[in-house]
Amino acid sequence: xxxxxxxxxxxxxxxxxxxxxxxxxxxxxxxxxxxxxxxxxxxxxxxxxxxxxxxxxxxxxxxxxxxxxxxxxxxxxxxxxxxxxxxxxxxxxxxxxxxxxxxxxxxxxxxxxxxxxxxxxxxxxxxxxxxxxxxxxxxxxxxxxxxxxxxxxxxxxxxxxxxxxxxxxxxxxxxxxxxxxxxxxxxxxxxxxxxxxxxxxxxxxxxxxxxxxxxxxxxxxxxxxxxxxxxxxxxxxxxxxxxxxxxxxxx
Amino acid sequence: xxxxxxxxxxxxxxxxxxxxxxxxxxxxxxxxxxxxxxxxxxxxxxxxxxxxxxxxxxxxxxxxxxxxxxxxxxxxxxxxxxxxxxxxxxxxxxxxxxxxxxxxxxxxxxxxxxxxxxxxxxxxxxxxxxxxxxxxxxxxxxxxxxxxxxxxxxxxxxxxxxxxxxxxxxxxxxxxxxxxxxxxxxxxxxxxxxxxxxxxxxxxxxxxxxxxxxxxxxxxxxxxxxxxxxxxxxxxxxxxxxxxxxxxxxxxxxxxxxxxxxxxxxxxxxxxxxxxxxxxxxxxxxxxxxxxxxxxxxxxxxxxxxxxx
Amino acid sequence: xxxxxxxxxxxxxxxxxxxxxxxxxxxxxxxxxxxxxxxxxxxxxxxxxxxxxxxxxxxxxxxxxxxxxxxxxxxxxxxxxxxxxxxxxxxxxxxxxxxxxxxxxxxxxxxxxxxxxxxxxxxxxxxxxxxxxxxxxxxxxxxxxxxxxxxxxxxxxxxxxxxxxxxxxxxxxxxxxxxxxxxxxxxxxxxxxxxxxxxxxxxxxxxxxxxxxxxxxxxxxxxxxxxxxxxxxxxxxxxxxxxxxxxxxxxxxxxxxxxxxxxxxxxxxxxxxxxxxxxxxxxxxxxxxxxxxxxxxxxxxxxxxxxxxxxxxxxx
Numbered sequence: 001x002x003x004x005x006x007x008x009x010x011x012x013x014x015x016x017x018x019x020x021x022x023x024x025x026x027x028x029x030x031x032x033x034x035x036x037x038x039x040x041x042x043x044x045x046x047x048x049x050x051x052x053x054x055x056x057x058x059x060x061x062x063x064x065x066x067x068x069x070x071x072x073x074x075x076x077x078x079x080x081x082x083x084x085x086x087x088x089x090x091x092x093x094x095x096x097x098x099x100x101x102x103x104x105x106x107x108x109x110x111x112x113x114x115x116x117x118x119x120x121x122x123x124x125x126x127x128x129x130x131x132x133x134x135x136x137x138x139x140x141x142x143x144x145x146x147x148x149x150x151x152x153x154x155x156x157x158x159x160x161x162x163x164x165x166x167x168x169x170x171x172x173x174x175x176x177x178x179x180x181x182x183x184x185x186x187x188x189x190x191x192x193x194x195x196x197x198x199x200x201x202x203x204x205x206x207x208x209x210x211x212x213x214x215x216x217x218x219x220x221x222x223x224x225x226x227x228x229x230x231x232x233x234x235x236x237x238x239x240x241x242x243x244x245x246x247x248x249x250x251x
Numbered sequence: 252x253x254x255x256x257x258x259x260x261x262x263x264x265x266x267x268x269x270x271x272x273x274x275x276x277x278x279x280x281x282x283x284x285x286x287x288x289x290x291x292x293x294x295x296x297x298x299x300x301x302x303x304x305x306x307x308x309x310x311x312x313x314x315x316x317x318x319x320x321x322x323x324x325x326x327x328x329x330x331x332x333x334x335x336x337x338x339x340x341x342x343x344x345x346x347x348x349x350x351x352x353x354x355x356x357x358x359x360x361x362x363x364x365x366x367x368x369x370x371x372x373x374x375x376x377x378x379x380x381x382x383x384x385x386x387x388x389x390x391x392x393x394x395x396x397x398x399x400x401x402x403x404x405x406x407x408x409x410x411x412x413x414x415x416x417x418x419x420x421x422x423x424x425x426x427x428x429x430x431x432x433x434x435x436x437x438x439x440x441x442x443x444x445x446x447x448x449x450x451x452x453x454x455x456x457x458x459x460x461x462x463x464x465x466x467x468x469x470x471x472x473x474x475x476x477x478x479x480x481x482x483x484x485x486x487x488x489x490x491x492x493x494x495x496x497x498x499x500x501x502x503x504x505x506x507x508x509x510x511x512x513x514x515x516x517x518x519x520x521x522x523x524x525x526x527x528x529x530x531x532x533x534x535x536x537x538x539x540x541x542x543x544x545x546x547x548x549x550x551x552x553x554x555x556x557x558x559x560x
Numbered sequence: 561x562x563x564x565x566x567x568x569x570x571x572x573x574x575x576x577x578x579x580x581x582x583x584x585x586x587x588x589x590x591x592x593x594x595x596x597x598x599x600x601x602x603x604x605x606x607x608x609x610x611x612x613x614x615x616x617x618x619x620x621x622x623x624x625x626x627x628x629x630x631x632x633x634x635x636x637x638x639x640x641x642x643x644x645x646x647x648x649x650x651x652x653x654x655x656x657x658x659x660x661x662x663x664x665x666x667x668x669x670x671x672x673x674x675x676x677x678x679x680x681x682x683x684x685x686x687x688x689x690x691x692x693x694x695x696x697x698x699x700x701x702x703x704x705x706x707x708x709x710x711x712x713x714x715x716x717x718x719x720x721x722x723x724x725x726x727x728x729x730x731x732x733x734x735x736x737x738x739x740x741x742x743x744x745x746x747x748x749x750x751x752x753x754x755x756x757x758x759x760x761x762x763x764x765x766x767x768x769x770x771x772x773x774x775x776x777x778x779x780x781x782x783x784x785x786x787x788x789x790x791x792x793x794x795x796x797x798x799x800x801x802x803x804x805x806x807x808x809x810x811x812x813x814x815x816x817x818x819x820x821x822x823x824x825x826x827x828x829x830x831x832x833x834x835x836x837x838x839x840x841x842x843x844x845x846x847x848x849x850x851x852x853x854x855x856x857x858x859x860x861x862x863x864x865x866x867x868x869x870x871x872x873x874x875x876x
Contacts, residue, residue, distance in 0.1 A: 048771075048772065050767075050771055050772075069771075069774045069775060069776045070774040073772065073773055073774025074774070078772045080768045085765055085769070086624055086766070087765065087820040088814075088818050088819070089820050097761075097762065097765060097769070097773060100762055100773045100774065101774040104758045105757075105758035105761060148772075151772070151773070366867065366871060369870075369871050370870045370871060374691045375691075376689070376691035376692050376694070376695040379695065380627070380628070380632070380691065380694065380698075381627070381867075381870070383632070384863055384866060385867060387804070387859055387863055388859070388860055388863035391859045391860040391863070392860065394856050411709070486702070529713070529714075534713060535709075537706070538709050538710050538713075541702055541703065541706030542703060545699050545700070545702055545703035545706070546703070548699055549696065549699060549700070549703075552692070
């Protein structure tokens with residue numbers, strides 16, 4: 001369980017996240033949505049302790065900043081958007097870093113197995129010996145996700161993981177995240193721009209606008225024309241296809 | 252409005268500068284005034300105004316507020332040019348020396364612009380850092396040549412800019428900066444436009460390359476003139492334009508007179524301090540300008556940080 | 561080539577060049593004395609080489625930037641300023657009595673305090689980008705230089721001359737006692753680093769990945785920057801500024817050993833750095849008989865190498 005109490009992040013006089021309180025249950029896939037600059041990424045970074053702000057952030061009842069760094073890294077991992085890495089690393093080496101909280105740099109046989117599983121899950125087996133700077137943007141993105149999977153934490157935060165990915169890989173990753181939640185009891189929180197992915201795969205949706213929380217509800221309660229009008233300030237028809245709701249905002 | 256205040260201050264400081272000297276004002280003859288004091292005050296004013304303007308132009312040409320002729324390798328190239336002409340013909344006239352260091356400064360700055368266009372630098376402060384690395388390379392060539400020809404002493408004397416040696420008949424070449432300043436005023440708007448990038452300026456009908464070269468010509472001429480007559484005076488090209496743009500934005504056409512006047516004022520003030528602190532001795536103005544300029548610049552950066560936060 | 565082979569070859573090359581440095585052109589008489597002088601100089605070259613190579617590579621890792629070096633922080637002019645001030649305040653005689661070790665330690669302490677004060681801007685409430693801090697460091701460097709020349713004007717010219725030699729450090733005038741204390745510090749730091757190599761590896765992934773992987777980024781960077789400050793200060797006080805040596809050798813090391821592992825990058829850089837300094841000094845002193853300081857050539861070659869590397873790659 002992740003609990004956020006009165007999270008606020010200010011830059012000068014402007015608050016990007018303004019007094020947000022919510023809690024997210026175990027074993028769920030929750031998506032953060034909202035317009036540009038709504039504060040989604042900032043909120044996620046605050047939970048992932050990449051940013052410092054006001055408020056209280058609890059992981060399983062204990063304040064995040066009270067955890068020893070390594071202990072927290074075994075429970076919570078986070079992928080930032082535009083995670084550009086400047087060192088020359090192969091895919092396998094990068095994913096291997098996911099085991100750092102457990103084994104530092106001396107990987108055990110079990111670590112190696114987890115690493116190669118993560119690489120395989122991200123469809124990167126053929127590329128595992130390649131250097132990151134030889135890969136396309138989408139392949140690098142998948143390598144970063146593979147590292148997070150290898151870190152094997154109970155809580156996973158992903159900031160726009162579908163960036164740079166084509167349709168097939170996007171669907172593949174969303175399905176994989178769903179499996180992690182359903183079969184391995186992980187808790188996944190992610191920021192998505194494609195609202196239809198959010199609608200199809202998440203258990204709950206957190207909607208933000210101008211730094212404040214607008215909705216935190218089961219997916220079907222948020223994917224309605226009224227709620228979307230409030231979140232995005234535009235008229236968005238919603239239709240159903242094979243039992244899922246889709247937003248048609250393109251016209 | 253502020254321009255008139257600045258102008259008044261410049262006049263007051265100029266008079267103060269004229270009245271300063273080893274011999275008290277009452278005893279000062281017309282002869283001393285014409286031979287030494289007037290040339291000195293005029294050359295300080297011209298150098299201050301043109302160095303500040305050159306700094307402002309350089310910042311627009313590179314779209315970076317930390318680049319000046321000194322951090323953009325122009326000065327190092329100009330020094331190398333001066334050294335080479337001194338090795339080649341030690342008896343060269345002021346005009347030849349100026350021409351040589353101008354040519355080197357011009358070519359060198361073009362090469363610096365080429366380098367920073369080639370390297371995609373993510374952070375603004377990396378541009379002057381690359382400029383300084385580049386300047387260091389050029390300086391090491393100069394130092395090597397200096398060692399080989401026993402000219403280290405003269406290199407050091409240029410680095411210590413001073414107005415103490417300015418006399419009638421030895422500074423007049425500085426007047427050539429005035430046409431540069433006039434051209435700079437005429438082109439001010441175009442410099443602002445090209446600082447927004449090649450595409451934008453071309454789509455707004457500005458001839459990018461031509462404007463760039465005009466700017467470079469002005470910057471290298473000014474650098475060479477001041478180097479040959481006075482020496483290197485650091486920081487003025489960095490501090491003065493940054494102080495003005497912090498409060499008034501980066502539109503050069505609006506700021507150019509303010510920048511020039513403030514530059515003149517800054518250097519006059521430095522010169523007066525240089526002469527008063529150890530009276531009757533005199534501190535080289537480059538030392539005073541560095542100390543005051545550094546302190547102002549540090550305040551500026553810290554202040555901007557507070558401002559932004 | 562395997563990294564281990566690269567290292568072996570480098571070790572052999574360094575050993576060869578050191579032997580050459582000691583025994584080449586050994587004159588007939590006073591062999592013991594000359595050997596001792598050369599050994600001291602060799603030790604100074606090695607200590608400097610290690611200090612510069614380690615500080616530059618750690619600095620680049622912590623800053624995530626390949627063209628930065630702590631040598632441009634303005635420490636050399638700060639050293640000059642400390643020396644000038646001591647001379648100004650104490651006079652040449654008392655300064656001579658103060659002894660070189662306390663003078664050395666004082667200068668190193670001042671340089672460390674200054675670098676740490678600068679680096680603290682990186683971690684304060686309003687954090688400043690690292691490049692900005694470096695730029696500020698350079699501006700401070702100019703300020704120190706100007707202040708030093710100001711105080712030099714106030715010093716009696718005769719006194720100034722007698723102590724001037726002391727201010728411009730070089731490989732030719734290394735003091736044995738200083739050398740001993742600095743080699744102890746450098747060796748201790750190098751040994752301690754062995755335990756932190758994997759943390760450095762993680763830091764090279766960048767701040768965010770490091771935090772996610774459970775490294776306390778702020779504490780780790782602070783620790784490493786302290787090490788950088790100490791090493792840079794020692795190298796500067798020992799032999800003066802050799803600005804581009806670090807950039808040159810670390811960049812070359814990354815070329816011949818393309819790996820992220822600091823267990824390989826650090827020794828490769830150190831060995832390359834030794835090789836450069838020893839061979840450079842040998843060529844200079846005994847083969848070409850140049851009267852130019854070696855640092856000029858290093859700065860020239862290092863600067864050219866770095867710039868052409870940047871231009872060819874087109875990015876930092």
